[in-house]
Amino acid sequence: MSEVKKHDTPMVDELKKGPWPSFVDDIYSYGEKHKKQAPFDLMGQLELSYKHKETHWKHGGIVGVFGYGGGVIGRYSDQQEMFPAIWAFHTIRVNQPGAKWYHTSALRKLCEMWDHRGSGLVNFHGSTGDVILLGTVTEQLEYIFFDLTYQLHWDLGGSGSNFRTPSCCMGYSLCEWCLFDVQEMEYEMCKHFQDELHRPAFPYKFKFKFSGCPLDCVASVARADLSFVGIWRDDIKINQEAVRAYVNGELPPNAGAFSDRDWGPFDIKKEVIDLCPTQCMYWDEKEQKLYINNKECNKCMHCIAVMPEALRPGDDRGVCILIGAKSVILEGAQLSTILIPFMKTEPPYDEIKDLVYKIWDWWMEQGKNRERVGELIQRVGLNRFLVDVLGIEPLPQHILMPRVDPYIFWREEEVPGGWTRDLVEFRKRHPA
């Protein structure tokens, strides 16, 4: 390969300094080592963006692999003469494995493939969860796909108006608070809905995220159209001896999360009992015993997080399903709202799949272009969605508080005598 052409990048070079890992150093080192032009051109274009304070990537460009409508995002530079090595610089989304575990044999092979067929630049990971391979040309797309499927048994992720790559927290693999197998459920749903994932047929994107407990480490209630959150309904398990160990300062509160500041000795009253949002806990100083009125508990996890050696979620576990989260585009940000407060489920989760189809059928029929399901529910009304669309019984758990206005959309059959009335009779009683 001929010698690479380096661009002058004084502003970008500023980001080589400082303690946080420098992507600039990484990218330049890679370019030097592999004698590849694309990394240098990319840094050159970034420098130009720093100068103009504007992006130099063109709008879109539809590219993909045969039979799929998603997984590849076209990207073209608007400075093709100056930076020819990145004139086309498409993104490949590669569906990440559950909880983002890898074996190095798989990672190394993926890297080799990407050195050969792309720029060598990656994101671990994109916000939705995929491994992102940054920068290749259209001619390589089919070969990349055949390499992925034949040599890595690996598939593309979602993009566009489809079922997006689902993601989950670390789950059972590392966490004691996980209340259902998020990795298994994510995998099963992903496998089951492959058609919807690869072939966009929706009004807009649709995301699933799986969090093992109400701490929600994958931000499912902020970002997923369907959020699956683990929850328990029986009593928090108490190890009174360990509670006393915290009280006596033998164990660090919150698993040591506050270790670098002197917050004074642990005070169970101040740090646990008084912060309990439902005030359902009591510490008996004399007995040296903790009491929890579990019927009042709203599963916020605070006491468990403060005293992980002493308290654990109960054993009667299930999943809470929430619906409709999204960021601000277009009608403003929404958090997911409760759809199914609690349910037991086992692989292959058929009852949940049926529910998903029911939601999708309605959304595909009623949703406007680029309308997320949460926005459609807003437009139609949660009550209509629950009752008329899904046939689900409305519960107080669905709402934070009842409505203020009594502008109720009564159905004709709910009103005695219906809506057909005799005006003549009415006027007999009430002359105009």
Place this chain on the structure above:
Amino acid sequence: MAEVIERLKELWNKYEEANGRLKELDPVFQEPYHPDVAEKLYNPQRPMENRITDIGPPYFWQFMPPIVQKNFGKWKSHQIIQPGVIKRVSETGDTIYVVRCGTPRLETTDYIREICEIADKYCDGYVRWTTRNNVEFVVDSEEKLRALLEDLKNRKHPNGSYKFPVGGTGAGVSNIVHTQGWIHCHTPAIDASGVVKALMDELFEYFGSHKLPAKTKLALACCLNMCGAVHCSDIAIVGIHRKPPFVEDERLEAVCEIPLTIASCPLGAIRPATVEIDGKKKKTVRVNVERCMFCGNCYTMCPAMPLADGEGDCITIVVGGKVSNRISPPRFSRVVLTGIPNEPPRWPTTVKWVKHILEVYSKYARKYERVGDWIQRIGWEKFFELTDIPFTEKCIDDYRLAYVSYRTSTHFKFTKHVKTKLEDYFIQK
């Protein structure tokens, strides 16, 4: 070559027999990468030939270390023995140490290979990433832990930055969730990786320590599309546009679907129009700029309506959001500062404000209080007073559900904002 393809097909059959649910590492990963087989398998004349589709990701089970498989769902408790190091104990009696390191998210395959080298040396080849762009190495003894930590400390980039800073646990600043920015996106108002680097350099000590009142999650989105949970983060940065889109009359009808473009505007500010260029009638659109809120949705639908502008685009800081249900329910972040200049390569004004907000929070919040919980307790007027952030009309909502953010009680605090005489409330010309 034919032999290699034969072998790959056999491996594929094995995968199919298990329907992908492999409990042991797929033997396909032991097979070396063959750079030229795809050219043999893919036939452009018959694109469906040899095509494997709809297989999803590799099954997670095969990628988890044996000790994790053995203790799957059996973990009993954990302790953060030092920032970035989590000791996890199982009901089976097994103990592991998880070492968490920040990464820049934007990386090269060489950086990934270095992670592989570390994982091979200390973790039998297993490694994972967190949802916040951290990489986690799992070791099964204290001895390996010490050696790993020493090793990580000494891995640096040519100009001295750490490749794998250890931290991101407990009451500190966790790694920033962020977007692509100018590196690879067509709609950004600001860069992403550069701002994040500048910010994390400045907040470095908080990544590797536990001295804040609670976990503090930062996020950055380079435009309002917000690819990342910016709207529910403790402190977050959003790039915004401030000039209405151009309308390229000459090419609009050729590259955009006009009805979709019109429908894309949430404020109905786009209407159809016809113009005459060189004697030819062209269909296009007009934007009612008075109504434009610069969301950029029209540009997403129509490439002939670019709105990025180096002079006009700026930064907004939002604070107080969270997703956890701990103590208080999940809540949105709120706009506290906007119109901050876009200042590559180090974004000093933005970095200064974020650090300032973080430190004021650190000084005044109580233990366990997230940024939003602290503000909830003291009130927003107090937040603006303590942080010295000038309160402006830009912080008052005028979009959907704006009313729910107005104050409907006399419950307020007498901060510096409250005056004595009516005349003092009028804006000084």
